[in-house]
Amino acid sequence: MTVNILCFILFLVGLYGLITRRNLVKIVISLSIMEFSLFIFLELVGYIDGGIAPIITGQDANAVYVDPLPQAMILTAIVIGLATTAMLMAIAIRLYRKYKTFDIREIKNLKG
Amino acid sequence: MxxxxxxxxxxxxxxxxxxxxxxxxxxxxxxxxxxxxxxxxxxxxxxxxxxxxxxxxxxxxxxxxxxxxxxxxxxxxxxVKIDTRQIINISLALLFIVVLFFFFIQATDMLNPFGEHTLRMASAYVGETAAKTGSANLVTGIVFDFRGYDTLGEATVLFTAALGVLTILRLKGKK
Amino acid sequence: MKGMSIIVKKVAQLIAGFVFLYGIYIIAHGHLTPGGGFAGGALLAGAYILSILAYGSDYLKLKEEQTESSLSESISILLILMLAVAGMLMGIKVFFNNFLPKGTIGELISAGAIPLYNIFIGIEVASALLTIFLALIIYKEEIEE
The missing domain is CATH 1.10.287 (Helix Hairpins)
Known part of the structure; x- marks a missing residue:
């Protein structure tokens, strides 16, 4: 139970950064922190005490394996997370070239 | 642990x-x-x-x-200047956090405690993946066989992200 | 883009080949050991990025490489789709049908079409990451002009 709550606190830290920070780079960082906390929560759901990694070696017939389905989900989610982070950074660097600042409030004021 | x-x-x-x-x-x-x-x-x-x-x-x-x-x-x-807008933002964040925390506690009460079997699908996947796909690594078997659509969607998202970065960062147009 | 000092160049020369080889190993053994197309593809892209960062490159060469990497990205995603459709045409009519013979569990050539999917996904991930990185580098070059 404590692990779940700590994991959720990590998510909340990301949410707090997303709402209160005004720097574009820090907003991207808080988005990726939220992503990390989701990965670890899904992985905690699939963990079984005394289980081994889900790879069949053929030595032990009745071994207990960790649930492979959340791992398959997170595997795709990690790579998608990298792609979206790269895209957000590209948008940030393009905005920086136009407005010479990372501050979203100034960008909002300087329309056009 | x-x-x-x-x-x-x-x-x-x-x-x-x-x-x-x-x-x-x-x-x-x-x-x-x-x-x-x-x-x-x-x-x-x-x-x-x-x-x-x-x-x-x-x-x-x-x-x-x-x-x-x-x-x-x-x-x-x-x-960071402390002005009214910043105070509103921080109080809004705290409000969100309290509400979300309440719902999270209610939702995790239904889960089994840490380290016990939670998903019913797991036994079916563990039992049948090796026999049906012939792959010793169960995760690869699931990713490329049972959940092939998932992988195809992931490849499409990656492709689109690369195209988007190319489009955003282009300074000189093609003649 | 300029390269780095001679020490960095020498270390990159020694290491980049091994990183590339390890990426190929991880892709090829994806159905037997931990890893697979995603991890191996990211490793291949990492080897390229290491050598580009250490040795530097000029603008026209980077442009050429970007065209090639986006081409290989498009071809690999097309190959994944064609493999899935080939599964539909053979045997039972299911998209992503594993139509090749399964073999025995634990051998290098087994698991039907899964090693092929692994290879194509590996090429796709590697070339997508390389395209994103090259786009950033080319943007920086164009700003400095």
Whole structure:
């Protein structure tokens, strides 16, 4: 139970950064922190005490394996997370070239 | 096991808070790396070597991209003045946090305690994947056979992201 | 883009080949050991990025490489789709049908079409990451002009 709550606190830290920070780079960082906390929560759901990694070696017939389905989900989610982070950074660097600042409030004021 | 994970998670929370409050953008980006690399150790403790390999490489490439963006720009953090808008934002964030925490506690009450079997699908997947796909690594078997659509969608998202980056960062048009 | 000092160049020369080889190993053994197309593809892209960062490159060469990497990205995603459709045409009519013979569990050549999917996804991930990185580098070059 404590692990779940700590994991959720990590998510909340990301949410707090997303709402209160005004720097574009820090907003991207808080988005990726939220992503990390989701990965670890899904992985905690699939963990079984005394289980081994889900790879069949053929030595032990009745071994207990960790649930492979959340791992398959997170595997795709990690790579998608990298792609979206790269895209957000590209948008940030393009905005920086136009407005010479990372501050979203100034960008909002300087329309056009 | 639970104690080790709790310590690691506490470490990650401290790293995340430091990253959000750092004065210099470069140190903020590197402190974000603390969170990512601790995640690798968590994956290893939770018996997921596939994810650990992917995460350690992906985190390195993310750090390279972020440092490349931050290095040639202004690195100092913006001056945060405490005005009415900032106070409204922080109180709104606290309100969100309290409401979400309430619902999270209610939702996790239904889950089994840590370390016990939670998903009913798991036994079916573990029992049948090896026989039906012939793959010794169950995760690869699921990703490419039972959940092929998922992988196809992932490849499409990656393709679209690369196209988007190419479009956004083009300065000179093609003649 | 300029390269780095001679020490970095020498170390990169020694290491980049091994990183590339390890990526190929991880892709080829994806159905037997931890890893697979995603991890191996990211490693291949990492080897390229290491050598580009250490040795530097000029603008026209980077442009050429970007065209090639986006081409290989498009071809590999097309190959994944064609493999899935080939599964539909053979045997039972299911998209992503594993139509090749399964073999025995634990051998290098087994698991039907899964090693092929692994290879194509590996090429796709590697070339997508390389395209994103090259786009960033080319943007920086164009700003400095």
């Amino acid at each position: 639970e104690l080790t994970l709790s310590i690691l998670l506490g470490f990650m929370i401290i790293g995340a808070l430091f990253s959000l409050h750092a004065k210099d953008l470069l140190s903020a980006v590197i402190a974000c790396g603390i969170v990512g690399y601790s995640l690798v150790i968590c994956f290893l403790l939770l018996r997921a070597p596939d994810l650990a390999i992917v995460q350690i490489v992906v985190e390195t490439i993310t750090l390279i991209i972020m440092v490349a963006v931050v290095l040639n720009s202004t690195r100092e953090e913006l001056k």
